[in-house]
Amino acid sequence: MKKLNVAVIGCGGIANYAHLPNLVKLEQVNLIATCDIIEERAKQAASKFKVSRFFTDYKDVLELKDLDAVVVATPPDTHKEIAIEAMKSNKHVFLEKPLAATLEDAYEIYKQWKKSNVKFAVGFCLRHHGMFKYAKKLIEDNTIGEPVALWRVAIGTAIGVLPPVGWLVDKNKSGGMVVENTIHMIDSFIWFAGDITSALAKYKTERKGISIEDNAYIIFTHKNGAFSSVLQSWTATHTYESWGIVGKEGTVSVRGYVLGSMEVSSRNESSREVTIKEDPIVMYEKEMKDFVNSILDNKPTFASPLDGLKAMEAAVAAEKSSKEEKLINLPLIEY
Numbered sequence: 001m002k003k004l005n006v007a008v009i010g011c012g013g014i015a016n017y018a019h020l021p022n023l024v025k026l027e028q029v030n031l032i033a034t035c036d037i038i039e040e041r042a043k044q045a046a047s048k049f050k051v052s053r054f055f056t057d058y059k060d061v062l063e064l065k066d067l068d069a070v071v072v073a074t075p076p077d078t079h080k081e082i083a084i085e086a087m088k089s090n091k092h093v094f095l096e097k098p099l100a101a102t103l104e105d106a107y108e109i110y111k112q113w114k115k116s117n118v119k120f121a122v123g124f125c126l127r128h129h130g131m132f133k134y135a136k137k138l139i140e141d142n143t144i145g146e147p148v149a150l151w152r153v154a155i156g157t158a159i160g161v162l163p164p165v166g167w168l169v170d171k172n173k174s175g176g177m178v179v180e181n182t183i184h185m186i187d188s189f190i191w192f193a194g195d196i197t198s199a200l201a202k203y204k205t206e207r208k209g210i211s212i213e214d215n216a217y218i219i220f221t222h223k224n225g226a227f228s229s230v231l232q233s234w235t236a237t238h239t240y241e242s243w244g245i246v247g248k249e250g251t252v253s254v255r256g257y258v259l260g261s262m263e264v265s266s267r268n269e270s271s272r273e274v275t276i277k278e279d280p281i282v283m284y285e286k287e288m289k290d291f292v293n294s295i296l297d298n299k300p301t302f303a304s305p306l307d308g309l310k311a312m313e314a315a316v317a318a319e320k321s322s323k324e325e326k327l328i329n330l331p332l333i334e335y
């Protein structure tokens with residue numbers, strides 16, 4: 001069996017929680033190097049996951065002769081340089097969302113990918129979550145049918161009520177709450193209902209000393225006429241989450257996000273509870289398996305740089321709408 005030699009660049013939260021342990025579990029993968037600008041993190045990850053080499057400069061990783069692919073889990077403002085250099089070195093890339101911190105950087109990644117001959121997956125893990133996959137199936141098998149209205153309410157955060165300080169609350173590094181976090185749901189909206197054609201939004205920053213928005217309300221319109229909305233707050237004092245889709249034939253609603261209870265109804269069927277209890281780690285396992293298989297079986301990845309770019313474009317249009325106090329039509333760029 002052909003094995004892939006993979007390195008992980010960025011050994012922080014998501015790499016240690018999901019990508020490093022998941023890569024080690026895959027029998028088609030040899031984890032050959034870890035890298036972090038903080039030497040201790042690269043070294044600790046190498047020791048914990050029994051990897052022989054560790055580095056502090058990603059360029060040294062890309063020079064490894066036997067390397068096939070990189071998993072990049074660094075802050076968004078570093079994505080462009082690392083992803084583009086990896087593609088130029090002919091390495092396959094798994095890049096954490098968002099594609100970049102700005103639309104311009106995201107576009108550069110997309111253009112390099114179009115010129116390259118590598119597999120490239122963007123970490124839109126919700127596409128692998130049981131409840132999100134089930135909702136997609138309900139659209140496709142016409143149980144709920146074509147989406148008409150979609151929503152997400154995200155009050156608080158999955159990791160607690162307020163996000164930590166650091167790069168996440170620095171606009172230049174993260175791109176902001178919507179680009180860094182809401183982007184997951186924006187991608188899901190596009191996955192469920194198709195391309196976004198306009199955005200209308202209001203952003204606010206309540207917390208002192210940060211440069212990102214910490215509250216946002218956005219309404220998108222999709223090409224098929226559907227509209228989707230997100231209300232997200234990182235200043236709430238407790239967590240409240242829900243999402244769902246009203247389709248032409250039925251409705252699916254979830255109390256919660258990746259953990260929660262799902263209710264489905266349609267014109268032919270009264271409301272029923274659907275229980276999909278899936279530890280969030282499972283979606284990360286599946287996305288990594290899919291990335292590896294896309295390389296080994298030469299097939300498209302589950303979420304490409306084009307998907308990453310479309311979600312970025314919608315997020316940036318929302319911010320522009322809030323700033324200019326008007327509806328913003330897409331596309332903002334040519335692709």
Ligand SMILES: NC(=O)c1ccc[n+]([C@@H]2O[C@H](COP(=O)([O-])OP(=O)(O)OC[C@H]3O[C@@H](n4cnc5c(N)ncnc54)[C@H](O)[C@@H]3O)[C@@H](O)[C@H]2O)c1
Binds near residue numbers: 075
């Ligand atoms: N898919 C998800 O559910 C999910 C969850 C959390 C984070 N993320 C994304 O993953 C990425 C990383 O987030 P995190 O929470 O793990 O952040 P983190 O701060 O915990 O870890 C990032 C690591 O990257 C290192 N780093 C920074 N610049 C580097 C460089 N140039 N070369 C090598 N290492 C570098 C840092 O030292 C740090 O250890 C972000 O893009 C974030 O949006 C995705």
